[in-house]
Amino acid sequence: MNLPRGYISYSQINTYQSCPRKYYYAYIEERDVPLNDKILLGVAFHSTLEEFFNKKIENKSVKKVSLIKTFRNQFEILCKGNEVIWSGSREDVEARGIRFVDYFMVHLAPVLNPLMVEKELQVEMDELGVTLKGIIDLVEKDYTITDFKTTSSKWSNSRMKRSHLQMVIYRYLFEKSFGTTNPELKLKILYSSNKSKIGHQEVVLKSVDVNLEKMIQIIQYVVDNIQKEIFFRNESYFCGFCDFRSICFQSK
Numbered sequence: 001m002n003l004p005r006g007y008i009s010y011s012q013i014n015t016y017q018s019c020p021r022k023y024y025y026a027y028i029e030e031r032d033v034p035l036n037d038k039i040l041l042g043v044a045f046h047s048t049l050e051e052f053f054n055k056k057i058e059n060k061s062v063k064k065v066s067l068i069k070t071f072r073n074q075f076e077i078l079c080k081g082n083e084v085i086w087s088g089s090r091e092d093v094e095a096r097g098i099r100f101v102d103y104f105m106v107h108l109a110p111v112l113n114p115l116m117v118e119k120e121l122q123v124e125m126d127e128l129g130v131t132l133k134g135i136i137d138l139v140e141k142d143y144t145i146t147d148f149k150t151t152s153s154k155w156s157n158s159r160m161k162r163s164h165l166q167m168v169i170y171r172y173l174f175e176k177s178f179g180t181t182n183p184e185l186k187l188k189i190l191y192s193s194n195k196s197k198i199g200h201q202e203v204v205l206k207s208v209d210v211n212l213e214k215m216i217q218i219i220q221y222v223v224d225n226i227q228k229e230i231f232f233r234n235e236s237y238f239c240g241f242c243d244f245r246s247i248c249f250q251s252k
């Protein structure tokens, strides 16, 4: 079997690693699933950041109040255009998103120097015969690469460690595309369980921590398994949060 999208990406690798059957439902059968409020909030927040960084690249000033308006508009568009599964009230989710924007403007935005935003990169990995694709949230003027996440609780150390693969892939894509090295890879995780409790964590991966050999091994393992159509169930605690659990358990 060929790769369903014609390329491999971190998101596909992450899905396959969490559960090959989940990958099958998401990428081979392309089953539609309702949008959950965590994803909705993350998409609206990322669109808001994109506007902020684009304006900053054009040397235009952005006021917090106008960025919050952008977030509200994005949130509304996503709510109207999708069936949404709410884990809390819509008002609470929107209020958390506004707090994320407010926190971002006060604590993170002042020190960021954007060069590229939402940059899509694609590289042919000749050693594996596959195309690797990724979209980098932010590249700064010193080539530091940053990805942003929004979440409802702090990440554990093991969760942070698992995120290294995404950052190594982004570094690989960047270096292959531009032929230059970047000093640091950063992941900024904004967390808030409710609108009054908010903070952020930062994962910084330095060049010395980057293991390209391991990254290639993981990509090879996932691509080989997809091509051999190996899509077993990986039943775990996370089945309780899986978008495909009803179809998965029905077909057992």
Ligand code: SF4
Pocket (backbone or CB within 6 Å): 018, 019, 020, 021, 022, 233, 234, 235, 236, 238, 239, 240, 242, 243, 244, 245, 248, 249
């Ligand atoms: S319910 Fe569990 S086993 Fe089934 S696809 Fe989802 S994660 Fe995999």
